[in-house]
Amino acid sequence: MLRLLCRSSAGSQTLVRWARRSQRGGGLLLHRALSCTSSRRCHGTGSGEVNGQPAENGSSNALYRDSVLLPKTEFPMKLTGQKLLDRELQIQQECGFADLYSWQRERKAKNKFCLHDGPPYANGDPHVGHALNKILKDIRNRFEMLRGRQVHYIPGWDCHGLPIELKALGDLGTSGLSPLQIRQKAREFAEGAIARQKAAFQRWGVMADWDQCYYTFDGTYEAAQLKVFQEMHSKGLIYQDYKPVFWSPSSGTALAEAELEYNPEHVSRAIYATFPLVTLPPKIASQKGEAHVVSVLVWTTQPWTIPANQAVCYMPNAQYSVVKRVDNSEKFLVATERTASIAALLGTDLQTVGTFTGSLLEGGICKHPTIPDKQVPLLPANHVTMVKGTGLVHTAPAHGMEDYSVASQFKLPVECMVDEDGKFNELAGAELQKLSVVTEGNDKVISMLKQCNALLKEEQCVHSYPYDWRTKQPVVIRPSKQWFINTETLKDKAKEALQKVRVLPESARSSLLTMLDRRTYWCISRQRSWGVPIPVFYHKESGEALINNTFPLYLYTLLSLLR
Incomplete structure (x- = not known):
């Protein structure tokens, strides 16, 4: 702004008035700018004249340069392409981004903060939705760390389900493939998607325990699911019935x-x-x-x-x-x-x-x-x-x-x-x-x-x-013989637990309560090959389900040996 003012007579007069007003308090910068303006008025307005005579090259530029104080830096004015990526990686390495999570876990802290990660699907490349999710979580974790808390954050991936199976099989569909072949293709696809997404999340500088991620296709994770199934079945919360469900003809499966x-x-x-x-x-x-x-x-x-x-x-x-x-x-x-x-x-x-x-x-x-x-x-x-x-x-x-x-x-x-x-x-x-x-x-x-x-x-x-x-x-x-969770029995306990949860915004609480009232059962079975199986055998002739309190755990042991 000062340079623009120096280039006009009106600007010169304005600077003179500002300089007079600021004489009591000093005003070094305005004084220098005023000197610059006076010099140009006395020495001529041409960029190459001093006292009406041609000046040495750059003399007028030198006057401007000497009269304006600007910060100096060694950073280049602009980085593009690969240079920008290399520079960002250099900053991450020199600043120890990868070590931040382990450092804050080792320090002494009176309070802890645990963020439970809602896992993304392992069914594609990272996109802006992943960025929004992970960066917002990272902001919260770093905020809690700055408050002196010890942050516990283990990221994970949902590795099962129809989205992964459909993308893994592509145009091939399930034609001519056995269930084992479908599972193998789906697992390979999920592992590839996880590798790409994980590399992107680390590249974004997300602070997490990247060495201890959880994956829903891990044997230990599946064993925990089967244990929960066994406990719920023993309490009568899981049952098989023939009743209407949402059915997708295009996917060939029941839907929740x-x-x-x-x-x-x-x-x-x-x-x-x-x-x-x-x-x-x-x-x-x-x-x-x-x-x-x-x-x-x-x-x-x-x-x-x-x-x-x-x-x-x-x-x-x-x-x-x-x-x-x-x-x-x-x-x-x-x-x-x-x-x-x-x-x-x-x-x-x-x-x-x-x-x-x-x-x-x-x-x-x-x-x-x-x-x-x-x-x-x-x-x-x-x-x-x-x-x-x-x-x-x-x-x-x-x-x-x-x-x-x-x-x-x-x-x-x-x-x-x-x-x-x-x-x-x-x-x-x-x-x-x-x-x-x-x-x-x-x-x-x-x-x-x-x-x-x-x-x-x-x-x-x-x-x-x-x-x-x-x-x-x-x-x-359409009706189908499926496995259901009796949510009607759990409704009162769920409502009681919800009252202890802080809901933001508070207006959303009523919709959650309405949903609990409306859903009396939840269909948990699917007609697909890629997923955690319902741990049940069926009688060959009658179709009767064969299950007892310990059967799911025995079945998991058998499945883990076959893999």
Whole structure:
């Protein structure tokens, strides 16, 4: 700034005023700059003149150089390419970056700080997400070290799971490979990814015990997992059951909720379908004649589940009405508060014939719309809502979590009509067999509803739908015989433990508590080759699981000998 001021007459006058104001306090730098300005004004403005005569080369530059005090350094002005990398490595080596963790572990400290590392997947090269994770943790560890605490930080890697198996096999898939070959390829891939990621983390200067990292495919780690399995099984916390789970046809395996991502722009063919009443509840039977033409109206975004329907559910405390179309006298049973929206949808007025409490629907039986001679009951359920639809919910226990709960309570059959590839199986009938339920199978069911005059209305529905977060393809809910953890039993203890945890931000605590209330079981088994096995043998003929309190540990010993 001073140099710029020196180059203008206005700047010279400004410096003169500043110099006069600063005479009492000295002002050496301004004095020199003022001298420089005066010299230029007296000796000429040309870069090569002194007293109007040509000056020696650099004389005016020398005046500037002598009048401005700048710091001096031996650092080069700029480093690029390999020189920059070499210089950073030199700094790391000379400053003992690699020895910092061991040094602080050896010093005496009254307090300790342990950071538990949530491990990254060993399924690829290091990226900006790794950098954000590791550098933020490193900042916290170094802060605690500066506070005088002894830091304990052992990094690790999650070496199992579908992401690693998919990347290790690539386009080959599992075709022609035995489980042992798949495991070998997956392990080699994971080891390569670990080596690259670990080298990057060390290169970033992350302070950690890099000589004692943990890996989930280590024998000792797997043995600890099997020991926990044995302890939980002995307490009745782990069980095998046939119940609905999130199933990924694109991956061919069951998924936990943590492995899902919800697509908010998924488009479904939502339908309004009729279930004619064949056995009338008392309140409807008492209506003035023509009661036999009443149909229960249901709404669903998954028409492909209609063939697996076993009941229609209602809310016991809600109000329901029998309404009649003024254009053709059809009668429907719907929730009272949904009447106006349904009339707008149909484009006709609906005349209310009678209104009553949902509990009076008990005992009603409907005709299944696509399966001749099949009848399904009207049943109470608390999961029925009035936000969308008709207030009456089509219930397929094989393809819904809440539906399965209703089936368990009322002893309904759970028939799975969908295979592991996401296609209808032989139980769905010849018309549907081998059709994908999310595409042509769904279209076929809608066509069947039209043929039997059970389709009242169809609409496009944009809503949030679960996808496999690895393959980015839709998942379905289908029953499968899997191993589960009984989280309902652990819920109270988990809530009690959560109250002792400091949650940041505090508002997140309520969502954690809600999650604990909502999840009554957790599926822990997968249909893959790369992972810690469920330590169970099965009877060859009956399929019964063979397991006791010590069996998991014996199995691990056998597995470790085979490796």
